Amino acid sequence: MLRALSAGSAGALLALLLAAPLPAAADVKIGVIYDQTGPFAAGGSKAAAIGNKIAIDMINEKGGVGGHKIIAVEADAQSKTDVAINEAERLLNDAKVDLLMGVYSSAHCVPMAAKVDAAKKFMWANVCVASAVFKDKNLQYVFRPQVHSDQFGEASCSFIAENAKAKLKKDVKGIKVAIIHEDGPYGVGVAMGNEAKCKELGMQIVHKEGYAATSTDLSALVTKLRRAQPDVILHTGYNPDITLFLRQAKEAGLKWSALIGHGAGYGQIDKLIETFKDDVNLVYNVDPVAAQLLDAKSLKPGLGDLTAEMVKRYKAATGASQVPPHASMGFNQAWIFLSDVLPRAIKKHGGFDPEALRKAALETDIPEGGTVQGYGVKFFPPGHKMAGQNERSSPVVMQYIKGETKIAWPNALRTIDPVLPLPPGHAYAR
Amino acid sequence: MDCQLDIFFLEAVVNGLLLAGLLALLALGLNLIFGVIDVVWICYAELVMVGMYGINYAYKGGMPFLVAALFGIVLVAIAGALLHFLVIRPVLETPPINQLLVTGGVLFLLQAAATMAFGIEFKNLGIRLGSLNIIDMSFSWSRILAFLFALAGMLALWLFLSRTFIGTAIRAISQDRQIMPLMGVDSRKLYLVTSAIGGGLAGLAAALMVLQYDIYPQIGLQFGPLIFMICVLGGLGNMIGGFVAAFIISQFIAVGSSCFHTEWGYAVAFLFFMVAIFIRPQGLFGSRT
Numbered sequence: 001m002l003r004a005l006s007a008g009s010a011g012a013l014l015a016l017l018l019a020a021p022l023p024a025a026a027d028v029k030i031g032v033i034y035d036q037t038g039p040f041a042a043g044g045s046k047a048a049a050i051g052n053k054i055a056i057d058m059i060n061e062k063g064g065v066g067g068h069k070i071i072a073v074e075a076d077a078q079s080k081t082d083v084a085i086n087e088a089e090r091l092l093n094d095a096k097v098d099l100l101m102g103v104y105s106s107a108h109c110v111p112m113a114a115k116v117d118a119a120k121k122f123m124w125a126n127v128c129v130a131s132a133v134f135k136d137k138n139l140q141y142v143f144r145p146q147v148h149s150d151q152f153g154e155a156s157c158s159f160i161a162e163n164a165k166a167k168l169k170k171d172v173k174g175i176k177v178a179i180i181h182e183d184g185p186y187g188v189g190v191a192m193g194n195e196a197k198c199k200e201l202g203m204q205i206v207h208k209e210g211y212a213a214t215s216t217d218l219s220a221l222v223t224k225l226r227r228a229q230p231d232v233i234l235h236t237g238y239n240p241d242i243t244l245f246l247r248q249a250k251e252a253g254l255k256w257s258a259l260i261g262h263g264a265g266y267g268q269i270d271k272l273i274e275t276f277k278d279d280v281n282l283v284y285n286v287d288p289v290a291a292q293l294l295d296a297k298s299l300k301p302g303l304g305d306l307t308a309e310m311v312k313r314y315k316a317a318t319g320a321s322q323v324p325p326h327a328s329m330g331f332n333q334a335w336i337f338l339s340d341v342l343p344r345a346i347k348k349h350g351g352f353d354p355e356a357l358r359k360a361a362l363e364t365d366i367p368e369g370g371t372v373q374g375y376g377v378k379f380f381p382p383g384h385k386m387a388g389q390n391e392r393s394s395p396v397v398m399q400y401i402k403g404e405t406k407i408a409w410p411n412a413l414r415t416i417d418p419v420l421p422l423p424p425g426h427a428y429a430r
Numbered sequence: 431m432d433c434q435l436d437i438f439f440l441e442a443v444v445n446g447l448l449l450a451g452l453l454a455l456l457a458l459g460l461n462l463i464f465g466v467i468d469v470v471w472i473c474y475a476e477l478v479m480v481g482m483y484g485i486n487y488a489y490k491g492g493m494p495f496l497v498a499a500l501f502g503i504v505l506v507a508i509a510g511a512l513l514h515f516l517v518i519r520p521v522l523e524t525p526p527i528n529q530l531l532v533t534g535g536v537l538f539l540l541q542a543a544a545t546m547a548f549g550i551e552f553k554n555l556g557i558r559l560g561s562l563n564i565i566d567m568s569f570s571w572s573r574i575l576a577f578l579f580a581l582a583g584m585l586a587l588w589l590f591l592s593r594t595f596i597g598t599a600i601r602a603i604s605q606d607r608q609i610m611p612l613m614g615v616d617s618r619k620l621y622l623v624t625s626a627i628g629g630g631l632a633g634l635a636a637a638l639m640v641l642q643y644d645i646y647p648q649i650g651l652q653f654g655p656l657i658f659m660i661c662v663l664g665g666l667g668n669m670i671g672g673f674v675a676a677f678i679i680s681q682f683i684a685v686g687s688s689c690f691h692t693e694w695g696y697a698v699a700f701l702f703f704m705v706a707i708f709i710r711p712q713g714l715f716g717s718r719t
Binding site for chain 1: 434436438441442445449545550551552554556558560561563568569570572573642643644646647648649651652653656683684687688691692693695696
């Protein structure tokens with residue numbers, strides 16, 4: 001009787017086990033931090049957040065990563081460092097996300113990266129560029145495929161030096177450069193890169209000055225630039241300081257041969273055109289390239305289609321006619337993580353805890369042309385002075401011509417013969 | 431230090447004067463409210479922001495700029511009266527900290543509401559008025575007009591307070607809040623009128639600022655601390671004090687930024703403020719009571 005009962009129970013148990021669905025793979029919870037409100041939101045953070053979301057949506061539509069669905073837990077840093085840090089802590093400790101991703105402002109990124117690393121949690125930085133995030137910090141759990149600020153600074157100086165004789169009809173040593181920047185880690189980092197590279201190339205730095213991005217008046221700075229008469233102004237700023245500078249510069253009659261911006265507010269050309277119309281025609285901007293500007297043939301097969309899908313979805317989500325570089329940054333970095341690092345962490349290192357993700361990130365080896373923004377990905381190893389930073393990233397110098405973005409540098413990628421100096425009749429032409 | 435006494439230095443000094451006009455106007459409304467009602471509107475700069483958005487949409491909706499500016503002034507005047515009626519009046523007899531907190535709450539409410547209603551994009555009217563060029567100096571007409579209108583606004587307020595019956599009543603109640611009601615004056619009505627005038631001044635400042643600055647929900651944070659510093663330096667509630675303090679602070683910013691880095695201009699201005707307050711805690715023109 002007992003034997004019959006236990007045989008029956010075993011059969012029932014077996015039937016139950018067979019009927020029960022297989023346990024679902026755990027979701028990967030990603031804490032995604034961008035500035036959805038405040039001045040940084042319109043300066044590119046919102047665009048990057050949309051790009052990031054498109055990448056996650058596309059991965060989930062394919063069934064996730066290794067059967068794991070990606071759950072984005074979004075947080076708004078409100079363009080405030082204290083809020084960004086608090087949100088990072090909330091996401092890690094309360095929402096129990098598996099990693100952090102995103103972050104637009106370097107002012108948020110520098111302290112957040114240090115905190116996350118100290119807590120041995122994993123962070124994947126998508127947009128912030130300050131070299132100070134990694135320089136001499138030997139971070140172990142923070143990785144950034146994005147370009148860093150030293151490279152921004154070097155790109156603009158190299159571009160000017162290579163075009164000095166042919167375009168400006170001057171020897172490099174005769175070029176007068178002014179460097180102006182907002183005084184956060186982003187502006188300071190780029191300006192340091194500018195100063196070091198321009199000096200190395202022999203240019204004259206006739207003025208260098210930082211200012212608060214919230215300044216109510218930049219007229220004194222404009223006056224000093226009028227006194228110094230630079231050929232080229234290298235500017236790193238957010239918004240509204242960029243528009244304040246351009247407006248006061250025009251009113252005060254400041255002239256230049258070239259104005260080169262370095263990302264952030266300068267990456268939002270449709271907004272600048274809305275405000276300044278033809279006055280911002282021929283302005284340069286240094287940034288990681290907007291993916292849609294690259295020739296798909298120079299990339300790994302399939303990446304052209306990926307870019308086209310990203311552009312299509314971005315336009316549908318925003319109604320914008322131009323897709324800013326920040327959208328590509330948010331999308332590309334997220335895509336690299338979700339399509340390369342995370343699958344390897346799960347398959348090879350047994351999951352997506354910080355240690356598995358760290359090991360997988362360190363094994364990343366994407367050659368040039370292997371991402372939608374063209375650059376490859378390989379991270380500087382632990383012990384290197386830039387440990388965690390992508391050593392294969394590179395920015396481009398773009399020029400806005402009648403509302404369209406063209407690549408002016410490096411020569412291998414360029415899509416136009418750059419217009420330099422500004423032609424007569426331009427509002428800022430000498 | 432790069433303090434060259436050349437034409438560019440003179441340009442910086444004059445630009446400081448032009449900035450002072452706008453700051454003095456901003457301080458005037460806040461001082462009027464505090465002087466009469468004894469309440470600090472922490473959200474004053476956010477009322478300016480509301481006015482800037484109002485003018486932006488009115489102008490882009492087809493109104494000529496002057497009509498849009500007038501609309502903005504009336505809009506913020508109504509907002510000022512509503513602020514008093516709905517928020518200040520219920521806490522008028524409570525400790526000052528309550529009044530500070532509720533107007534602080536309105537600050538965050540207005541910022542959040544503006545973000546939700548108008549979005550995060552920077553907006554501007556796209557009006558360019560050009561510049562006045564004298565020798566090698568260049569001054570923006572938008573700043574010159576802002577300076578002149580700010581002076582005119584202050585003069586108009588002075589005439590109103592000194593030459594009209596209701597203006598006299600406002601001055602009287604600002605001198606003794608207890609006695610005036612006993613003499614039959616309706617203090618509630620006077621406070622409401624004063625709030626509307628304070629709002630109207632914020633609206634005028636908004637009309638002048640849309641010619642110089644982008645409009646976004648947090649623009650109040652750009653100006654708020656500076657306005658409060660000017661009001662406290664001049665003596666909170668003292669309109670002449672606020673006027674003089676605006677010129678002092680503006681010159682510190684302009685000349686300091688011209689001789690040192692731009693950041694130092696603000697640092698020197700705040701340092702002067704701290705030293706002045708150590709010496710005269712009641713402000714330069716404030717009374718010890």
